[in-house]
Amino acid sequence: MIGLAVxxxxxxxxxxxxxxxxxxxxxAVPGGGDGGRxxxxxxxxxxxxLLSVPLWSLP
Structure with a gap:
């Protein structure tokens, strides 16, 4: 599981x-923005x- 967390x-x-x-x-377009990307x-x-944090404690 450590490999998955890494x-x-x-x-x-x-x-x-x-x-x-x-x-x-x-x-690229002034005032266009990236649309939240x-x-x-x-x-x-x-x-x-945040999902990998519990994986670090597994043996």
């Missing part, structure tokens, strides 16, 4: 980095971290 944490870090890049990158990816990353 894999989930790696994917979560990648999602959080991707959402950070989406926030820092200027919009970066927020959705950040929430996926946070939920993966």
């Amino acid at each position: 894999a989930m944490d790696v994917v979560a870090v990648l999602c959080l980095c991707w959402s950070l890049l989406g926030v820092l990158r200027p919009a 970066s927020v959705a990816v950040a929430l996926i990353g946070v939920s993966l971290v």
